[in-house]
Every structure is written in C-alpha cells, then in structure tokens.
Amino acid sequence: MEIEIRFTSEPIVIPPVAWPSREIGAVLEFQGLVRELEHGSAVPGLFYEAYEPMARKILHAHLAELGALHPIAAVLFIHRLGWVPVGEASLFIRVLSAHRGEALDYLAASVNRLKQDVPIWKRAAPPAG
Amino acid sequence: MLPSNPHRVEITVIPFAQARDTFGFASRAVPCTPDDTPRQIVSRLWPAVEFAHLRVALDLEYATWDTPIGAARELAIIPPVSGG
DSSP states (O other): OEEEEEEESSOOOOOOOOOSOTTOOEEEEEEEEOOSEETTEEOSEEEEEEOHHHHHHHHHHHHHHHHHHSOOSEEEEEEEOEEEETTSEEEEEEEEESSHHHHHHHHHHHHHHHHHHOOEEEESSOOOO | OOOOOTTOEEEEEEEOTHHHHHHTOSOEEEEEOTTOOHHHHHHHHOTTOOOTTOEEEETTEEEOTTSOOTTOOEEEEEOOOOOO
16 A cells, blocks of 8 residues: 655645556545635634644554555545645545545545644644744 | 763753744753653743643654653644644
8 A cells, every 4th residue: 555645835736646556446536625714713724834754654654554444555645734825725635446435434534533633733823933 | 060960861842833832932952851751841941831732742752741751852742733
C-alpha cells in the first residue's frame, strides 16, 4: 500500500492520478472546503497550522493502520496550511483500490482519524505577531 | 558560585495554536533536568497555565504531563486539534 502525505501553503492543485497497478477499480477523491459559517459566524477564511513532523508521523500511522482494516492500494493526503479563503480546499484525499467498498470505508475513516489527534489546527484569524 | 550540575539539560518548548497566544512565544529553550516532568517545566514558564485542555508531546510522541522528560529534547504544548 502506498501512502503519500503532503502539506502545502499554496492552493491545492489536484495532481494527476498515478496508477500503481492495473488492478485499480475505484478512484475516490475528497475535498474539504472552507465554509463561510464557522461556529455560526461568517468568516472570510480560516488559518491552518500544523506541528508538521508530528502530524506527518501520526497521520502515516493512522493511514497504515486503516489500510489493514480496509485494504486499498494507495492514498494521497494533502493538507493546506496558512490562510485558506472561503470556497478553497483545505484538504484533499485520494484513495485508489480494487473495489469501491474498501475505498469508501477507508476515506470515511481517514477523515475521522484526522480529527482525533493529528496536530493540525484551524482558527478564524492568523495568530498574533 | 554554584557547582555545575551534570544532569542539567535543555529542552525546547513549543506551544501551538491558542497555546502560543497564551505563552507569547513560538519556541523557547528552557533549562531543566531529565527528572523534571512537562508539568513542572511548563508551570515554571507560566504558573497560571490550565492543563485541562492541553496535551503534551515529547519528541513527536504524545506523553503525559507527569512523566519525567528523560532524554527528550522537544516539548510541544498541544491544544485540541481541529484539522480538516
């Protein structure tokens, strides 16, 4: 199983699909966008920060562990950092697998894991200073 | 002059997100000993800190506030995460 994790301070550009084998039957892509309403208040965007080396390490462990539960061929995970305006993607996940069931389960579980203990934070305004 | 302490070490304290606002710095090298716990180290920097909603990581691994730091060289203060 291939795991690729990227963090970027630039707008997420969806990369072309790289096929690990001819046995891929499902390609599932998810984008998480910044919405205007955050906790009921209108915001122009959100500021994201990460403790990147630890976030990478924990994410990799989660993504590998989920691969044992929902066998897939490859996952590409991209999280944007810094200021992300409303309507732009803060998150992109692509899952490749032989069958759709594993890909759908894997994708749902990976987004849930992201919100558990991966040190990434969003806030309505950039930090002071 | 105090005798030098062979067990004196230094750890880099890094508060993230809201914790950085509270502490007022992004990173600081703090003298300590391997027997110090994260709670002791952070309390010396900010005696009024409320630990209830903060987690601590030592060298990229979640730890507990009351376990001695041992050989760790980086202490991250981690508020509730909100990625995605």
